[in-house]
Amino acid sequence: MTVYHADINEAQADLALLAxxxxxxxxxRIAWLRLMAQECLAPARAVIAVAQDGDAIAALPLxxxxxxxxxxxxxYSFIARPLGTDPTLLTxxxxxxxxxxALSFAPLPEREAVLLRDAARRAGWVAQLRHADHNHVLRTAGADFATWWAKRPGLLRETVRRKSRKGAVTIRIATTFDDADWDAYEAIYASSWxxxxxxxxxxxxxxxxExxxxxxxxxxxxxxxxxxxxxxWTVEDGTAFIHKLAHDPAATAHSPGTLLSHALFAMAFDQDRVALIDFGTGDDGYxxxxMDEVRPRYRLxxxxxxxxxxxxxxxKLLARAIVRPGALARPETCT
Incomplete structure (x- = not known):
């Protein structure tokens, strides 16, 4: 078995787990990880810990x-997780x-949270999982947009109907990057709440x-x-990811954000034909x-x-375990 730590900028770009x-x-993806290290986390040292045994491989970005x-x-990260599930390699x-x-790792999906916690314990660490965030998602189940939309809350559908009928809002969805479009996004975000x-x-x-x-x-x-x-938004491997949204409060009366969501959801259903729409972390009421499902995200x-x-x-970790009995003891669940 080979175990090594590679600087994020020197890690193999073709490492299958990160492609x-x-x-x-x-x-x-390695491109996201490098970009995050450069623009968000510098000057902290960013590495990928890799373990490999023959064709089996696991990696942990840190x-x-x-x-x-x-x-x-x-x-900005909807999830953070180990890549690869081999218990021996993760250990x-x-x-x-x-x-x-010392390690503090989040936001972990439940499956990977348990895998990483158990690997830490096998390696002689004291490890605890706790709930860190919420992830709202929608599974499209192969439905078309009209069928799905008919089941949305009545107030939401009525808002879209009334505001669309007035015709004050026009919508465009770009699939290629343009600096002028992004400048407009940044201006809207700056004027938002x-x-x-x-x-x-x-x-x-x-x-x-993207x-x-x-x-x-x-x-x-x-x-x-x-x-x-x-x-x-971005669309990849059958999932639409909603990264950022904002509107100018001065235009609230026209409900432009709601109309824009309506158009983007319609595109995700009927053109991109995604299986999942992921609204990222956060438990905002809107x-x-x-969304129809809430998934937990954990911190190890x-x-x-x-x-x-x-x-x-x-x-501190042990003191928290006293407050939450069982947090250190049960390997089969996240509680």
């Missing part, structure tokens, strides 16, 4: 902070982290790359020729009008027993 393909999300290792991810990766001796974007260059570069790959869906709504709402906190420098962190 676009079935089962790979945007947040797993960033090193003063407090230990963390997922190579932030609020070897966790052992390779012993010199640092949302906090200032922390890494605008990261999003612009990601959108440009446009070049044919995965971009950038929706813009206009009133009297002025852009007033924008949504940034998502419930559009782990400390290696053999590193005295991490014993204060270990004490």
């Amino acid at each position: 676009p393909g079935p089962g790979i999300t945007p947040f797993d 960033v090193l902070h003063r407090g230990g290792y963390a997922a190579l991810a932030n609020w 070897a990766i966790m052992r390779s982290l012993n010199p640092v001796g 949302k906090p200032a974007e922390s890494s605008p260059q990261f999003l612009r570069r990601f959108a440009r790359d 446009g070049a790959a044919g995965r971009l869906r950038l929706g813009l709504a206009h009133v009297d020729g002025t852009p007033v709402a924008a949504q940034f 998502k419930r009008d559009w 906190d782990a400390v290696w027993l053999g590193n005295p420098r991490r014993w204060p962190a270990l004490a």
Whole structure:
């Protein structure tokens, strides 16, 4: 077995686990990870821990902070997870982290959360999972948009009917990247209720790359020729990912965000024919009008027993386990 840590900028670009393909999300790809390291996490050291035994391989993207290792991810990431499910390889990766001796990893889907927690325990770490966030999704089940739309809440459907009839809002969905379109998105976002974007260059570069790959869906709504709402989606491997949305509060009376969502959902159903629409993390109330399922996201906190420098962190972990009995004990669930 070979175990190594590769700098994110030197990792093999053709590493199969980190290349676009079935089962790979945007947040797993080497291009996303490198871009995040450069634009969002620098100067922290970003690495990929890899374990390989013959054809079997597993990888764990990480960033090193003063407090230990963390997922190579932030609020733009819908998920962070190990790639590869071999328990022996994941355990070897966790052992390779012993010199640092601390790990906080999120947002993990449930399956990968259990795999990584169990690998940490086999490697001699104390590990605890706790709920970190919500992920709203919609499974299209092969339905067409009209059939699905007929089952949406009546108030939502009535809003779309009335505002569409007035004709004040025009909508365009771009599938190729254009700087002028992205400038419009940034202007709308800046005028919205949302906090200032922390890494605008990261999003612009990601959108440009997605446009070049044919995965971009950038929706813009206009009133009297002025852009007033924008949504940034991508489509990949049968899933539509809703990354960002915003509207100008001055145009709220026209419901441009709702009309834009209506158009983008229709495109996802009837043109892209996706199997899943993923609204990312967060439990915002408006998502419930559009989504039918909520999935948990977890945080893994782990400390290696053999590193005295991490014993204060270990004490905190154990104290939390006392408050939540069973959090350290049951390997079969996330609770």
